Amino acid sequence: MSNPIPSSILIVGAGVFGLGTAYALAQREEYKNTKITVLDRSGFPAPDSSSIDSSRIIRADYADYYYSALCTESLKEWRGEWGQDGRYHETGLAILMDGKNLDRGGKTAMQQEMQRNLQKQGLKAGKKEDGGQITVLENEDDVKAIAPSIPGAAGQSGYVNWTSGWADAEAGMRYLLKKVEATGRVELRTAEVKSLIFDHANGSVPGVELVSGERLMADLTILAAGAWSPKFIDLRGRASASGQILAYIDITAEEEEKLKNNPVLLNYSNGMFIIPPRHKQLKVARHGYGYANFQTIPHPEHPESGNTIKVSLPKTKYDDPYMEIPKEGQDVCRAFLKECLPDFANRPWTHTRICWYTDTPTGDWIIDYHPKYKGLFLATGGSGHGYKFVPKIGERIVDVIKGQPRDDLGTALQKKWAWPEQKYHFDHVWTNDWRGGSKGMILAEEHSRGPKPRAKL
Ligand SMILES: Cc1cc2nc3c(=O)[nH]c(=O)nc-3n(C[C@H](O)[C@H](O)[C@H](O)COP(=O)(O)OP(=O)(O)OC[C@H]3O[C@@H](n4cnc5c(N)ncnc54)[C@H](O)[C@@H]3O)c2cc1C
Ligand SMILES: *[C@@H]1O[C@H](CO)[C@@H](O)[C@H](O)[C@H]1NC(C)=O
Ligand SMILES: *[C@@H]1O[C@H](CO)[C@@H](O)[C@H](O)[C@H]1NC(C)=O
C-alpha cells in the first residue's frame, strides 16, 4: 500500500533537499499529473543557503553503514555525468590527528578502525604513486609527504582516502537546476514564505502564506527550508540552526595550479579543514558545534495565541550585509593555515561567511510526514553532511513520501529519518559528531568580543 498521489505539491526551499525532491518527483510517472511548485526567497542561486558555496567534501567513510551505502551510490554519479565539467574532483581526503590520540601501539583508534574497514572493503593500502587508495600516515613526515605543496601539514598521524574528494557545490546545484528545468514539470518561484497555514479544526497544513500576503494552497506542502525550517514549525529539541565559519582568500592562477591536486585536509582533532581552491579562491572552514543565534519568535503553529518560542535561526548577509565571522573564528582559520599552508597565513580574507547547518541530535535528517498535521512533510535536518548525496537524495525522499522503499536500504533509511519521538534535553541542539570549537558559543557574544564590523571587506 502506498500513499495517495497529491494533485499539487508545494516545496519550500530550493536547496539540496527541496530541489532534489522536485527533480525526483518530476521524473516519476505516478506524479505526471501533479502540479509541482518550488518556492525560494532568493533567486537561484541563494547566496546564503547551505547548498551554495565554492566547495563541499564528498566522502564515504561514514561509521554509519546506511549513509555510507547511500554515499557509495552517490559517488558513482559524481564519478560519472554529475562530476563532469569540474563539478567533482577526486583528489583525496586527508584526515589528520595530533599525537595525543596515539595509543600505546602507536596507532590511533581511528586508524585501527580504518584498517578494519580497509580489509572489508578491499581497498588497496599504500602510497598514491604505487596505486594505493588509502595511505596510512604514521608520523609527521608521512603527513608532510602527502603532497609537495603542503609544506607544513602539521598533525602526527591519520590517513588519506584517495577515493574521496570535493565538489563545486554551486556548480552541482546549477546542474541539478538544469535537469529540473529540462523536465518542464516544475514551477520555480522566487517568493518568501511568511508562515505555513495551520488548520487546527482538522489538523492540517493546507498551504503557505507569503510575505506579500498571497496564499498558496496545495495537497502536500514540503518544508525544505534548511536552517530556517525551525521558523515554520516547532522543532525545539529536534533541529536547530548552528552557524559554521568559512573564510576565503584570493590566490593567483599559479598558486591555484600548485594547490589544486592536493587532498582536502581535515584536522579530526579540531574540525578545521581546507579544500583545494576553486576560481582562484582558497577556503578554510571548521566543522564545529557552531554558533547559536537565539531569536524569540511567535509560536509558528499558534501565532494568534501570543505565545512565543526561543529558537536558533540563521543570521546571514541577507540580514546584515557587513557581517563577518567573529574574531574567534578568524583566529582559528589563521592558525590552521599557518600549520598547513604557511605561505598563505598572512593573506587578508577576501570575504568570510557564516553558513548554517540544520543540526539534529543524532545527525540524522528528518524526512517524514509531520505527526500532527496532515498535508505537511519535512525534508530537513541535513546536519552538515547532506550535500554529497545530491545526485541520489531526491529519489530516496520521494520513496518516503510515497511510503514505498525501493530496497532494504530504503526501509532502513526511512526508519532513521522518521520524525524523532524523543527530544534532545535542550531546546537548542548541539550535535556531538566529532565537532570542533567549543560548545555553547552564542553568535552575538562572539561578535561583541572582536572589532566592530567595519565596511564590507
Ligand atoms: C559550512 C557548511 C559546510 C558543509 N560541508 C559539507 C560537506 O563538506 N559535505 C556535505 O556533504 N555536506 C556539507 N554541508 C551540508 C550541506 O551543505 C547541507 O546538508 C545541505 O546543503 C542542506 O540543504 P537544504 O536544502 O536543507 O538547505 P539549504 O540549501 O539552506 O536550502 C534552504 C532554502 O530555503 C530557502 N528559504 C529560507 N527561508 C525561506 C522562506 N521564508 N521562504 C522561501 N524560501 C526560504 C533558502 O533561501 C534556501 O535556499 C555543509 C554545510 C555548511 C553550512
Ligand atoms: C574510503 O572511501 C570509500 C569510498 O570511495 C569508502 O567506501 C571507504 O569506506 C573509505 N575508507 C576509509 C577507510 O575511509
Ligand atoms: C589539529 O588540532 C589539534 C587539537 O586542537 C592541534 O593540537 C593540532 O596542532 C592541529 N593540527 C593542525 C594541522 O592544525
Ligand SMILES: *[C@@H]1O[C@H](CO)[C@@H](O)[C@H](O)[C@H]1NC(C)=O
Ligand atoms: C481541512 O479543512 C480545509 C477547509 O477548512 C480543507 O480545505 C482541507 O482539505 C481539509 N484537510 C483535510 C486533510 O481534511
